[in-house]
Amino acid sequence: MEIRPIFSALMRNKTAPLLIAAQVALTLAIVCNAVYIIQDRLATAARPSGADEANVAEVRLYPFRQIADIRGMQMRDLEAIRSIPGVVSAAWTNQVPLGRSGWNIGGLSTSAEQTNSQIAAGQYFSGESMVETFGLTLVEGRDFLPEEVVESNPQVDRNSPEVAIITQALARELWPDEDSVLGKTLFLGTGGADGNSVQIVGVVERLQTPWATTNADAEYSLILPLRLLDPFTRYSVRTEPGRQAQVMAEVEKKLLSLGNDRVLLSNRTLSEIRDIRYAGEKLMAGLLIAVTAFLLMITASGIVGMASLWVNQRRKQIGVRRAIGARKSDILRYFLVENVLITTGGILAGVVLALALNNFLVTELEIPRLPVAYLGMTMAVMWALGLLAVLGPAWRAAAVPPAIATRTA
Template sequence: MEIRPILSSLLRNKTGALLIAAQVALSLAIVANALYIIRDRLAFAARPSGIPDESSLFHIDIATLKDPETPQEKIAMQKRDEEVLRAVPGVVSVTWTNMAPLTQSGWNMGLSLKREQTDSSAQTAMYFGPGSFVKTYDLKLVDGRDFTEEDVFENDPDKSEIMGENAIVTQALAKKLFPTESAVGKQIFIGNGPRAQPLRIVGVVEKLQTPWTQAGERAEISMILATRRVQSYSMFSVRTEPGQRDRVMKDAEAALLKIMPGRMVIQNKSMDEDRVDRYRDDRAVAWMLVTVTVLLLLVTASGIVGMATLWVNQRRKQIGVRRALGARRFDILRYFITENLMITTGGVAAGLVLAVALNQLLVSQLELTKLPLGYLAAGAATLWAIGVLAVYGPAWRASSISPAIATRSA
């Protein structure tokens, strides 16, 4: 087919062609980046926490209206509560802790390799888990060992800031502190200066996300101490047998309230609920962008259909003449599809430039990486396909115009 007559026709009707091309360009720029952000947000929300079976975990927070009088009584109450929870049918493991993954609240401390450092070597989430933390969360040890009863340290914040002697760190934190060698057996410090507290790394777990699950490496920087803090407010993480979690949550709450009057459960929440709450905004953004993308593509398709329909009505005489001179229906159909492809291709070319520019803006303002070429290719293919499909209806109607009707309507 000769392209020159089509190009000549477009130059005579360039306003409509430019509008469609501009719409295609804008759609491609937005759609390519929106698809990438959708994929990024959904992947972000699906990141593994390091816990193999989140569906069997919950945490329960409980407080007393009247605190026990002595540190010994507070520790005894914690241990008794643990035993009560272990006795609930369906419970596999229990650990007292100060925070839990995905809860968006917890402890964060700076670590140093030497006391004399002025800046921290790393900022880490600090989990307390006397004895059974690794077992309860079913974490994978990749180096060293788990805590033993001898490692457990009771910290009374009214008397001392010391929080123990031994620590288990995540693989990400171990590599950050000791990039070229094993972290097991190494000494690190909480804080810096003369009051920095020494710790010995005894084990490394593959992964344990922080409560805040930040973007990037920061979400994997965590540490566990075998510390039992002297306090009357307690959080317990509980692992249940598969399929028993919901029942155990109710039974555990009832058991804790039964053994001592004047208590209240502050929170009784599954890890699945924590994940939903933590990533609610990310999923909302993804679905909003899905909606915007679909609507934008529909608007673009509608614009192409409307413009093609207008051109068909304006060219009825020309179509009739061509049909009278022997043009087949296929020739008319091909003409309009080729014309649309030329417009769409111009829009796609401009859209690719716009998409890269928009991505550069997003990279500079948000924690995003550069747009992969695959998304540009997918966006371009989508707009080409939409262009062909949108113009097919008007083009088919144009090819159905009778030569006699076309010439009489002139």
Template sequence: MFELKPMLSALWRNKISALLIAVQLALTLAIVSNATVIVQDRLEKMARPTGIAVSDIISVTFMPVPVNYDMAGAVAADLELLRNMPGVVDATVTNQIPLSGSGSASTYFTEPNQEIGGENANYYQTDEHFIDTLGLNLVAGRNFTRADFDVIGPNDTYEPRVAIITQKFADVMFPGEDAVGKYFYSGGDGEPREIIGVVERHLGAWPSWSKAGQVAFYPLLVTGNHKRYLIRTEPGQRDTVYKQIEEKLAERDPQRVIHLDTLSKRMAQSYISDNVMVKVLSAVMTLLTFIVALGIIGLTIFWINQRNKQIGVRRALGATRANISRYFLVENTLIAGAGLAIGMAAAQVINHFMVNQFSQPVLSIPTLLVCALILLGVSVTAALVPAIRAANISPAMATRSV
């Protein structure tokens, strides 16, 4: 037997210090378990497939200097130049850069002139090269053709006739149905947009948005004071092509300001806050666990120093080193078990509050149990060294003053 009655009696005599360790473990479990689900949620979000050949894509933004600039002519000439460059797979024009944190969105409906009950989606104005340029997977319908493409001025009123949407947006708008051939509408108007194709995945402009992945694409160029291109290169050729693009574009038309970036860098910038949160919470969890371990080590050493004589007497009466070590380990496990039981209840209460107030992920029972077992393991491990030290106390030294 583990001599539970003497243990409980000893813990009662030292109830304040035992209670402090139990409370510390409870608070640590409540914080660590909720931090764990947040870290898991952020890591899963950052690991999601984008549907885009991110590592091979370069983005270009340019702004012309002349006031009366032929934007449509410049776009056509630039894209022809870019597509013919060595190492380039394809190039497209777009109103916004994917995964950049900057974009446009609207509310869409399945019935004309509807104004409530719609679904939000990010949208892009692009051309028939966008699927090949982004490396998207067309799972239904067809791509845009040049006949679908329109060019309008920045102040013109225009409603797209056709669209390609993502599978996620299709599932939201037409659950359980084939979206190709169906129509959807912008809020407050009766102009139909026919869905001619569905791509498997595209996260859109805002990866952290709750509607990320709900995207629509229109075959349209709106002339204005700036324009953006996306250039997809052959694998391993991105950096080589990157060095040449600005020079080639400036050589073709020097009367503009050009800015280049990689889509990988754009995506990393969009995930900065998630990365920071993961690092901060990981550091907090590590620090709290370390502090708990130090507290357990300190308390166990303190109790051992108080019980030198009792340990010596037990050794003299035949108690083995294993008996002594086991005594302190079981005593520590009792404290840890009580603290973790309280911590599991506290963790659920805190998580319920965070889910309701901040839309944080729900803490699952398996995750909570894993965190509790890890802290129990840390607790037992922290008490192990002092327990072994207690087992090595000599009966003669411990009873010298008896």
């Protein structure tokens, strides 16, 4: 089939084809970036935290009277929790992954001479085993020994431990060329000869920070064997599979029965904490899915409406062509090729718009660059959408008998 006659016909009535092409271009630009953002947000929300989320929960209590023996209170609480059937492990912890608030430490460095490091990490500490309580996976080294645990009362002293466990992501950031980091010295805070330092005794596969940012530093975490004598208490509890709800209800009841000097702040699972942390990402993905579906529907409706209008305007032309020997397949092919020309023009313009929009989003929202695969996928969808949308009107046009078409034109 000759393309030139079809192209010439389009040029004689440019308004409708240009409107369809513009709609295709705008839809491609928005849909392409929207699909990428949806995938990026859902992938972010699905990242594993490193903890046994299905079986770990936290309970938080706050005192409204002065606690005379904070250490004794922590020990009694832990003993009571561990006595409950179904409890696998329990620990006082300063924070939990995905919790959105907690402790952070910056200026991590591998040399005493390095004082301007920008590397920061989430700082977890406990007097018990976080590896066991969170269900972390040790990939190198060991857990802390009882004698390595240091106690510190923030009102009196600033005792610091001498050993630490870090995540694989933090190990790769600090020592990118090392196969093993066991025994390495990590300088904390501002670094320098006068700064605190710890020796690495273990590496866990992953442990997300409480903030779980969208960047690689979401897994920059270190664990210290430090028992903080703070009246505010947060206990992380790992339960047997399938018994979490029952066990945590009993934990809450037992802790409140130990004294009347504390109030319960929260009793929630890591799964609930994850849902809260990523509620924004899931909401954005849902809204973008709705916008994408709406745009595709509007674009398809526009193509169908315009194709139907063209068919009605050219019924006589179709009848004449049928009368002189054109087959149904010829008429059908004519409208399909015409649609491909219009859609292709819109797609080419849409690619330029999509790249420009992505460049704006990269600058303003700091999302990654749009992969070429997303452009190719969206282009294929727009071509398919255009062909499917025009197929019905084109088929009806091809089915019009020549006598009827010429008589009613």
